[in-house]
Amino acid sequence: MSRPTRRIIPIAQAAPAPRSRTQVKRFAFQAGFFALFILAPVFDLFRYDLYAGHAWILGVEWRLGLDDFLAGRIGALEAGANVLLRLFLPIFAGAGAFLWVAWKWGRLYCGWLCPHFSVVETINGLMRRASGKPSVWEKKKLPPWKADGTPWKADARWWALVVPGAVFFAFVWAVVLLTYLLPPAEIYGNLFDAALTRNQALFIGAATAVLSLEFLFARHLFCRYACAVGFFQSLAWMSNRDAMVVGFKRRRAADCATCLPDRRAACDAVCPMRLTPRNIKRHMFTCTQCGQCLEACEQSQRDNPQGPLLRWVAGEAARQNEAGFRHGREL
Numbered sequence: 001m002s003r004p005t006r007r008i009i010p011i012a013q014a015a016p017a018p019r020s021r022t023q024v025k026r027f028a029f030q031a032g033f034f035a036l037f038i039l040a041p042v043f044d045l046f047r048y049d050l051y052a053g054h055a056w057i058l059g060v061e062w063r064l065g066l067d068d069f070l071a072g073r074i075g076a077l078e079a080g081a082n083v084l085l086r087l088f089l090p091i092f093a094g095a096g097a098f099l100w101v102a103w104k105w106g107r108l109y110c111g112w113l114c115p116h117f118s119v120v121e122t123i124n125g126l127m128r129r130a131s132g133k134p135s136v137w138e139k140k141k142l143p144p145w146k147a148d149g150t151p152w153k154a155d156a157r158w159w160a161l162v163v164p165g166a167v168f169f170a171f172v173w174a175v176v177l178l179t180y181l182l183p184p185a186e187i188y189g190n191l192f193d194a195a196l197t198r199n200q201a202l203f204i205g206a207a208t209a210v211l212s213l214e215f216l217f218a219r220h221l222f223c224r225y226a227c228a229v230g231f232f233q234s235l236a237w238m239s240n241r242d243a244m245v246v247g248f249k250r251r252r253a254a255d256c257a258t259c260l261p262d263r264r265a266a267c268d269a270v271c272p273m274r275l276t277p278r279n280i281k282r283h284m285f286t287c288t289q290c291g292q293c294l295e296a297c298e299q300s301q302r303d304n305p306q307g308p309l310l311r312w313v314a315g316e317a318a319r320q321n322e323a324g325f326r327h328g329r330e331l
């Protein structure tokens with residue numbers, strides 16, 4: 001018996017599904033954190049001043065107290081205690097809290113906050129519109145339907161935004177990174193007066209060139225294979241069998257046949273990390289919990305009274321999700 005396929009919606013009748021509330025919320029988090037990334041040095045919330053030789057944290061000068069030790073005002077014991085309290089303790093406490101979140105919920109930082117991932121998604125979107133593929137390394141074009149069944153077509157004119165977009169983000173990143181090391185007022189002042197010092201111009205020029213290449217050719221590959229922040233979150237997440245995962249209602253896998261008109265999977269098409277969201281956790285090591293696959297499934301199954309097949313699960317349901325896959329059991 002032939003399997004059902006999804007009805008093709010004519011363009012004239014196509015009514016795009018609205019973004020899910022989760023994705024609207026996630027976009028707000030990403031935009032807010034990107035603004036914080038730019039403004040944190042400006043308001044001395046977080047930066048290191050190479051001229052002054054100390055950090056700024058939440059508007060307060062943060063010194064390790066080594067100057068006092070070198071000047072003989074305090075002894076070695078007190079200097080050691082200062083380094084422990086003002087450097088190692090905050091670093092370990094911050095890293096511990098960060099990894100605890102990852103242990104429980106996965107790479108939420110990546111999918112909901114990271115300013116690099118925001119660029120990954122933006123450039124992916126522009127490239128998809130220009131070429132039909134989210135990156136130059138993708139072999140096949142994406143299906144010519146959105147998850148809600150509305151047709152779309154790539155348009156080469158979007159290339160006019162892809163390269164300038166990547167260079168623009170690279171430039172913003174380069175300038176902002178420099179303000180984490182040198183006084184922001186000086187960097188922005190010199191930039192607007194076209195009076196950057198030779199070293200400042202070299203830093204911004206070199207960083208813009210390297211980041212432009214990264215944003216154009218290796219953006220999600222960096223997140224997958226090269227980012228230490230992402231890697232340690234993934235490790236923490238993998239070590240917890242109860243952690244939140246994208247769960248798949250395996251029992252209803254036949255419904256996937258009607259996902260897109262060409263029987264391809266809407267969830268595969270939208271994943272910015274190029275994962276197969278119905279897969280086992282071991283193969284989802286770099287999942288950023290962005291939830292785009294969940295939204296795609298919700299939209300593709302919007303006429304299905306049983307609802308979507310993908311949803312976030314945790315605890316016992318997360319274990320069962322894995323067990324179901326491992327032993328071919330149904331959920």
Ligand code: SF4
Nearest residue numbers: 271287288290291293
């Ligand atoms: S599998 Fe789903 S939640 Fe994970 S990165 Fe891909 S789209 Fe996002």
Ligand code: SF4
Nearest residue numbers: 256259265267297309
């Ligand atoms: S899990 Fe949902 S989005 Fe993915 S192929 Fe099946 S129906 Fe489509």
